[in-house]
Amino acid sequence: MPGHENNLKITGAQDFARAERILGCDMDVRTGNGFDVHAFETGESLWLCGVEIAHDKGLKGHSDADVGMHALTDAIYGALAHGDIGQHFPPSDPQWKGARSDTFLSHAADLARVEGFSITHCDVTLICEQPKIGPHAEAMRAELARIMQIEPGRVSVKATTSERLGFAGREEGIAAMATATLVKA
Numbered sequence: 104m105p106g107h108e109n110n111l112k113i114t115g116a117q118d119f120a121r122a123e124r125i126l127g128c129d130m131d132v133r134t135g136n137g138f139d140v141h142a143f144e145t146g147e148s149l150w151l152c153g154v155e156i157a158h159d160k161g162l163k164g165h166s167d168a169d170v171g172m173h174a175l176t177d178a179i180y181g182a183l184a185h186g187d188i189g190q191h192f193p194p195s196d197p198q199w200k201g202a203r204s205d206t207f208l209s210h211a212a213d214l215a216r217v218e219g220f221s222i223t224h225c226d227v228t229l230i231c232e233q234p235k236i237g238p239h240a241e242a243m244r245a246e247l248a249r250i251m252q253i254e255p256g257r258v259s260v261k262a263t264t265s266e267r268l269g270f271a272g273r274e275e276g277i278a279a280m281a282t283a284t285l286v287k288a
């Protein structure tokens with residue numbers, strides 16, 4: 104609307120072009136998605152989105168098997184079109200055996216910064232019957248934000264069951280999906 108040029112509420116392609124004109128620069132906005140699954144094994148705790156949760160099972164993996172952090176890491180690589188977590192950290196490489204997954208996420212976030220992108224938002228969904236994620240969601244948001252060096256307000260963590268259907272419903276493992284939005288201005 105004339106006279107409201109500084110109102111940068113962006114809702115569509117035309118608004119986007121207007122924002123670029125007002126800001127006097129090209130904006131490069133990327134989205135990426137990630138998906139991962141890890142099976143349960145005998146254990147007493149598991150790592151999810153950087154938080155250790157006491158549970159009657161652990162998660163099996165070459166690394167610490169933090170399925171949520173792996174999905175988010177892949178979402179960032181996807182937005183950058185930079186392959187996937189297994190290409191950067193091959194499961195065949197003994198160096199990553201038992202590795203903490205913050206190594207992978209901080210690598211992806213660093214790569215985004217090196218390429219001139221800010222991670223403006225990311226959203227992780229964990230799919231499991233147990234453990235319940237709600238009580239840990241705030242701690243997970245804070246930890247993911249700390250690792251990516253962004254504000255917790257830009258990070259969402261949520262969960263759903265699969266209504267007892269499929270492998271997650273039978274509590275054989277946990278699935279995670281994530282999206283990441285990156286902007287270069």
Ligand SMILES: Nc1ccn([C@@H]2O[C@H](COP(=O)(O)O)[C@@H](O)[C@H]2O)c(=O)n1
Pocket residue numbers: 230231232233234235236237238262263264265266
């Ligand atoms: N592992 C989980 C699963 C679910 N939640 C929370 O419960 C809500 C209901 O789940 P439905 O699958 O029955 O829709 C869900 O929206 C979450 O808030 C959870 O915390 N942890």
Ligand SMILES: C[C@@]1(CO)OP(=O)(O)OP(=O)(O)OC[C@H]1O
Pocket residue numbers: 139163164165166167168169173188189190192193194195199207
């Ligand atoms: C994280 C890596 C590291 O070797 O191994 P896993 O912990 O097995 O996790 P997965 O998501 O199956 O594969 C990606 C690998 O890069």
